[in-house]
Amino acid sequence: MSTLDTTDPTKFMVDYLTSFNEEILRSDEDAGQIVDHYYANDISLMADGQRMGRDDLIAHVRPIRKNRATSRVEVHEAVVDGDRIAARYTLYVSVRGRDLVIEVHFFGRFTPDGRMFEGHMLTRNVDTDADEFASGQAANESEAS
Amino acid sequence: MIEHRYGVAGMTCGHCASFVTEEIERIEGVTAVNVDLTNDKVIVTSDRELALADVRAAVDEAGYELTGQEH
Ligand SMILES: [Cu+2]
Numbered sequence: 001m002s003t004l005d006t007t008d009p010t011k012f013m014v015d016y017l018t019s020f021n022e023e024i025l026r027s028d029e030d031a032g033q034i035v036d037h038y039y040a041n042d043i044s045l046m047a048d049g050q051r052m053g054r055d056d057l058i059a060h061v062r063p064i065r066k067n068r069a070t071s072r073v074e075v076h077e078a079v080v081d082g083d084r085i086a087a088r089y090t091l092y093v094s095v096r097g098r099d100l101v102i103e104v105h106f107f108g109r110f111t112p113d114g115r116m117f118e119g120h121m122l123t124r125n126v127d128t129d130a131d132e133f134a135s136g137q138a139a140n141e142s143e144a145s
Numbered sequence: 146m147i148e149h150r151y152g153v154a155g156m157t158c159g160h161c162a163s164f165v166t167e168e169i170e171r172i173e174g175v176t177a178v179n180v181d182l183t184n185d186k187v188i189v190t191s192d193r194e195l196a197l198a199d200v201r202a203a204v205d206e207a208g209y210e211l212t213g214q215e216h
Contacts, residue, residue: 050182052157059155059188063164063208125159 001037003114004085009078013087013106016114028122031061040117045110047121051087083109090126101126146176147194148157149211151187152212161209168203185212 002015009093017099027034036059039045045052063069071093078087086107093100103126110121156162156205162180169178169189179215188205189195197214 047158050157056157058208060157060161062155062210063161063180066208067164093160095160096167100160123158 001114003112004080004083004110005112009085009087010075011091012080012114013075013078013085014073016092017071017089019067021064021071024061025068025070031058034061036115038115040111040115042119043119045116045119045121047119048123067095069093082114083111085110099128101128116142146190146192148190149191150215151200151204152185152215153180153187153209154185154212155209156182156185158182160186164207165204168207169200172199172203188216192199201210 002012004012004130009016016038020034021030023034023037024031035054037055039057041054043052043054045056045057057081071091073089073091075087075089078085078089084107087104088103089106091100091102091104093102103124104121105123106119106121107122108116112115153165156165159182162182165187166178166180169175169187172191174191174193174195174197175189176192178189179188180186181188189200200214201211
């Protein structure tokens with residue numbers, strides 16, 4: 001498992017998000033055990049105004065498995081300061097025959113062994129049909145070149 | 146119109162809410178589904194009495210767990 005002090009911030013975030021989801025889908029391991037690999041026991045996570053504790057995270061594993069939700073993440077930027085990380089990323093999720101694009105702004109703190117113990121995130125569903133998204137993509141691409 | 150409240154475990158985000166809504170809406174007679182994420186509740190409006198087994202099956206199909214019905 002990657003840790004904050006030895007890994008590039010962007011790579012840390014990509015690895016963390018990707019491997020959590022992959023582990024859920026790949027293994028039949030107990031949901032509690034998987035969650036404990038990625039989150040400290042006293043995790044305090046606020047997601048879109050909803051407080052999520054360990055039990056909520058565990059309960060969320062079953063639907064991910066059942067729906068075979070796969071996801072790909074693109075981290076746009078990530079900044080580390082001690083045990084803190086701030087990141088902006090986009091999740092591309094495939095679930096129940098639908099493709100969802102979710103933009104996330106995240107602040108979090110991680111234990112030395114790479115588990116999240118505090119997190120705050122705001123998410124936004126990106127309407128992929130909207131022009132705003134299409135032109136946003138185009139603008140990003142031209143910036144990059 | 147009949148309204149029933151059900152406890153559903155595991156819904157944590159807007160996507161969870163829409164998966165559960167989608168499945169329950171398929172039950173015949175259902176006219177509206179509202180999810181209360183904060184309280185792990187689903188409020189179902191229907192034009193007839195629904196069999197608890199049907200609601201349970203719909204919730205299960207979406208990947209979640211029905212914890213009970215409130216009276
Ligand atoms: Cu969810």
